[in-house]
Amino acid sequence: MRPRGAERRSGSFVMVLWVVLVWLILALGVEGATYGPPPQPAGGTVIVEMKDNDFAPAVLRVVPGSAVVWRNTGRNPHTVTADDASWDSGDILPGDEYQRTFDQVGTILYHCVPHGFRRGRGMAGMILVGEAVSPVDVARPAQVPAAGPGRTLRVPSQFRAIQDAVDSARPGDLILIAPGVYREEVVVTTPRLTLRGEDRNRVVLDGGFGAHNGIKVLGADGVVVENMTARHYTTNGFFWTGVRGYRGSYLTAYNNGDYGIYAFASVFGQFDHSYASGHPDAGFYIGQCKPCHALITDVIAENNALGYSGTNAGGNLTITRSAWRHNMAGIVPNTLDVEALAPQDGARIVGNLVYSNCNDRAPAGRLEYASFGNGIIVAGGINNIVEGNAVWDHANYGILIVPNIDRNLWIPSGNRVRGNTVWASARADLALAAPSGGGTCFADNRFTSSRPPAIQHAYGCGSPLSRVGGGDPGALAVMLLQYRSAATGTFSPGNWRTQPAPPKQPSMPDPSAPPAPAWPTPESLQRSAQDIPHIPSAPAIPPEAAAFAPAAAGPPPAVTEYLRLLGYLLPFLVYDAVVIAVTRDARRRRMRFLRRAGWVAAAIVLPYLGALLYAWRRPRRAQTAA
Numbered sequence: 116m117r118p119r120g121a122e123r124r125s126g127s128f129v130m131v132l133w134v135v136l137v138w139l140i141l142a143l144g145v146e147g148a149t150y151g152p153p154p155q156p157a158g159g160t161v162i163v164e165m166k167d168n169d170f171a172p173a174v175l176r177v178v179p180g181s182a183v184v185w186r187n188t189g190r191n192p193h194t195v196t197a198d199d200a201s202w203d204s205g206d207i208l209p210g211d212e213y214q215r216t217f218d219q220v221g222t223i224l225y226h227c228v229p230h231g232f233r234r235g236r237g238m239a240g241m242i243l244v245g246e247a248v249s250p251v252d253v254a255r256p257a258q259v260p261a262a263g264p265g266r267t268l269r270v271p272s273q274f275r276a277i278q279d280a281v282d283s284a285r286p287g288d289l290i291l292i293a294p295g296v297y298r299e300e301v302v303v304t305t306p307r308l309t310l311r312g313e314d315r316n317r318v319v320l321d322g323g324f325g326a327h328n329g330i331k332v333l334g335a336d337g338v339v340v341e342n343m344t345a346r347h348y349t350t351n352g353f354f355w356t357g358v359r360g361y362r363g364s365y366l367t368a369y370n371n372g373d374y375g376i377y378a379f380a381s382v383f384g385q386f387d388h389s390y391a392s393g394h395p396d397a398g399f400y401i402g403q404c405k406p407c408h409a410l411i412t413d414v415i416a417e418n419n420a421l422g423y424s425g426t427n428a429g430g431n432l433t434i435t436r437s438a439w440r441h442n443m444a445g446i447v448p449n450t451l452d453v454e455a456l457a458p459q460d461g462a463r464i465v466g467n468l469v470y471s472n473c474n475d476r477a478p479a480g481r482l483e484y485a486s487f488g489n490g491i492i493v494a495g496g497i498n499n500i501v502e503g504n505a506v507w508d509h510a511n512y513g514i515l516i517v518p519n520i521d522r523n524l525w526i527p528s529g530n531r532v533r534g535n536t537v538w539a540s541a542r543a544d545l546a547l548a549a550p551s552g553g554g555t556c557f558a559d560n561r562f563t564s565s566r567p568p569a570i571q572h573a574y575g576c577g578s579p580l581s582r583v584g585g586g587d588p589g590a591l592a593v594m595l596l597q598y599r600s601a602a603t604g605t606f607s608p609g610n611w612r613t614q615p616a617p618p619k620q621p622s623m624p625d626p627s628a629p630p631a632p633a634w635p636t637p638e639s640l641q642r643s644a645q646d647i648p649h650i651p652s653a654p655a656i657p658p659e660a661a662a663f664a665p666a667a668a669g670p671p672p673a674v675t676e677y678l679r680l681l682g683y684l685l686p687f688l689v690y691d692a693v694v695i696a697v698t699r700d701a702r703r704r705r706m707r708f709l710r711r712a713g714w715v716a717a718a719i720v721l722p723y724l725g726a727l728l729y730a731w732r733r734p735r736r737a738q739t740a741a
Contacts (some may be wrong), residue, residue: 120212165193167453168379170240182216189453198224198233213373229327229350236333237356277301283413289433289630292318300326307338309630312343315622316367336360337633344621351377362633365623369393384409385634391416393614395478397424403454406430417441420479427454429461438468444486445472450495450525459496466503473510478611481601485594495525505656506537513537515547528552536561538665548590556581561665
């Protein structure tokens with residue numbers, strides 16, 4: 116008989132080995148993940164990170180003779196362009212760098228052409244060399260000028276180009292655009308303008324696959340863009356950044372190189388009655404805001420990589436009454452390190468139709484392809500509500516709560532999935548991936564399958580297990596395998612330049628009406644707790660799809676759920692028993708420490724196979740000894 120202390124030491128050894136092996140798998144098994152800030156080279160060189168829509172740091176003081184290296188750590192191409200046009204980096208792709216040495220004392224202002232503008236607007240930065248002083252007029256004014264009586268500026272009868280009218284406009288003016296194809300990139304820096312087309316389908320901004328953005332609103336509060344189309348831009352169709360108050364209504368954006376309709380670091384806004392298709396990232400995007408005080412309603416997104424993406428966006432943010440279909444993935448609020456305000460927190464996804472989001476011919480990057488075949492994904496987000504949606508026909512999962520891996524591992528928690536109708540999902544209608552934090556729960560959903568099984572019993576709202584977290588590691592593995600396929604080039608998405616043009620979309624009811632303010636009203640901009648208006652009922656499910664929806668009774672029968680749960684747990688129970696058996700047998704045979712550790716590690720890392728090898732080697736060794 117062995118001493119009790121020896122048994123305790125052996126048990127502790129096995130536990131430590133488990134922890135070390137799990138850590139190694141997480142640290143080494145995720146391709147492309149990086150941890151911590153980038154190292155700064157020595158020798159008078161300073162690093163500026165180019166994140167998505169931000170330089171970090173944006174203001175930098177250096178001594179004369181210093182070299183500044185701009186490193187693109189984001190997901191999109193950027194430029195470093197001097198405000199006075201004296202130098203320009205050209206496009207800097209993700210992972211690439213640009214270096215420049217500054218010898219003379221002075222102030223250098225620069226910006227990113229796709230995402231910023233001169234004099235500190237949008238994605239812009241400043242370098243102070245030596246004792247240079249920051250110019251006082253670079254900062255954005257603290258107060259927005261009050262709107263005047265409002266004039267109507269007409270294009271092209273009064274101004275040949277939209278940009279000419281914008282440059283001549285005052286706050287409160289309406290710029291009314293007649294039908295035509297306008298081959299220009301419009302930059303708006305004047306607050307409270309309304310840019311409106313007379314006909315949504317015939318007022319077309321065309322980037323010719325060379326210009327960056329259709330309309331770019333930089334730090335101008337309360338700008339409304341409505342009733343027009345933007346296509347063939349290398350970055351975005353319609354883009355607001357750094358604003359307070361915005362609205363995009365009756366817009367069509369298709370076949371642009373990044374996002375369709377996009378608001379970044381902006382609050383108090385609304386997208387409504389709009390359409391987006393053919394984008395390699397998201398058709399609709401609201402990012403980096405907390406609280407956002409924003410609403411997306413009555414929109415359609417199709418043939419995009421993602422219908423909606425919202426990185427680090429939440430807090431009074433509602434997505435409702437909209438159709439998300441034929442994308443690679445439908446609605447994807449997510450947490451990433453490349454933008455500020457992580458984690459994503461507090462979005463409401465209510466009353467949407469989400470279906471057939473498994474379009475492998477849609478354009479996509481490798482990060483977006485990881486979400487392929489899913490309806491609604493909460494990726495590393497917390498405190499979201501997914502309620503009253505109809506979700507069907509997906510190649511992986513209908514509704515999935517999953518961790519997200521960037522520089523950090525972002526674990527979801529506090530999410531509530533309730534009252535949804537989900538069916539026709541190849542892997543499972545509802546899924547909770549491991550690891551997950553506490554507080555995520557499922558209630559009152561109608562569905563036919565889940566991972567883990569019996570999800571509304573095990574992770575029902577108020578259940579003990581929902582408080583501590585857990586989930587199915589297989590759901591995370593599916594996303595990681597898809598990401599790996601994209602990283603190794605084994606998937607071939609469609610080209611955003613050649614996606615089908617959309618059908619005609621409804622124009623706004625009265626294009627000649629006086630301008631309406633950005634949502635919400637200007638007065639409510641001062642009310643930080645302004646709530647979103649009452650959400651009406653969701654759109655009707657098409658009859659051909661409703662015929663296959665699960666019965667109103669709700670979740671699968673208890674016996675079916677029990678058998679699925681037993682089948683789900685059985686491999687894990689057998690695996691644990693095998694590992695314990697190998698550990699005890701190796702200890703009983705008094706093997707040397709390294710040999711015993713090797714066999715236990717083999718049993719853990721090679722499920723079942725390691726135990727079979729151990730069983731095969733054991734009799735051979737006994738026979739040789741005889």
